[in-house]
Amino acid sequence: MSTDAGVRRRRSRAERRHQLLEAARDAFVESGYHATAMDDIAERAGVSKPVLYQHFPSKLDLYLGLLDQQAATLVELIEQALQSTQDNQQRIAATVEAYFDFVDTPDGAYRLVFESDLVAEAAVKRRVEAVTDACAGAVAEVIQEDTGLDADHAFLLGVCLAGMAQACAARWVALQRPVPRSRAAELVRCLGWSGLESFPLARTPE
Template identity: 55%
Template sequence: MVAASGDAQPDGRPTRLPRSARRKQLLAAAQEVFVAQGYHAAAMDDIAERAGVSKPVLYQHFPGKLELYLALLDKHCDAIVAHVQAAMEATSDNKERVRGAVEAYFDFVDHESEAFRLVFESDLRNEPAVRERVERVERGCIAAITDTIISDTGVSKSRAELLASGLVGAAETAAQFWLAGGRQVPKSEAEALLAALSWRGIASFPLQGEPQEGAWAEGEPV
């Protein structure tokens, strides 16, 4: 259970937390409840109880359950995109960039499995605001990889986006499958397998300035 509001004051009243600390506490409690019960079954009463606060305190920070859920999604969606962007910026070695993008998803799944389920296995995916956030994750990750592919290969943006979407989709699906399967393959090996699969495809694209050959060349049907 998430800790309540800290040590009590001498008169027995709970210590008041700074607003940012209280918000962090409430989000942690909400995540536990949403993952355990799903959005529809979760109640604000449950979240307040898990956080050790009264409902009025909870409503001071979040006007409703949906707003609380969206705040959690925003937090984790931004984290995933930041991880992929960091992988792209960490090196100029494209093979390592591919591996880094794969690792970003597996690291998130491994260390933040509750958050991953919250984002990608939500029972509220048909809610427009939720769907927009999930799509924003995919767009953000695709954009980060697209820029790298364009700068290195010189292919058009539409082609680079298509390649990037394939890498993102593979990483997301494989990481989700790995988690659901109980992590039967060691994480480092799973990352290496998927990175090798992805790299063997992307490595066939020449660096910018090199001659383009084959069915994928600019202007050629694929």
């Protein structure tokens, strides 16, 4: 029998960080930033506070790490949706679905981006604004390419579409999914497409 039998494998730094972020995510979503203590997070993660502080020097650092993680996930979902097809009606549908994918998870982590109780903190505000602009900007690039509108006009349209999808998806969850998800997403798609189709296509359809 190996002398290592029964010995628990030591977690790598990346694994430990992931474990701590998961524990913090659950705590922040459940109680909010201000009501969550580092003691609570350490207990959830099953580690000592010194171990927690080795990875994250403060509660704010931990929160920002989570916010960066969720922001990257959302931006990736939006970019994948926009690149999934050249048909603009389908692009809108895919983009709307990306927002519903982001919010429709058991952990409720989307609230860190869409409903943060720490937006008065400058570092949090910058990150929330950055992810909002990144998603709207990704949509705007496609709009500008396809309609020939200038960057400022295209960006405002991107803000409109992204904001509508975000608000509807988040509210749909908050209202405890009052209609089937497919129907909720279809309503947003129809509204978005009815507006954007009024702008003539400037490129040759593929």
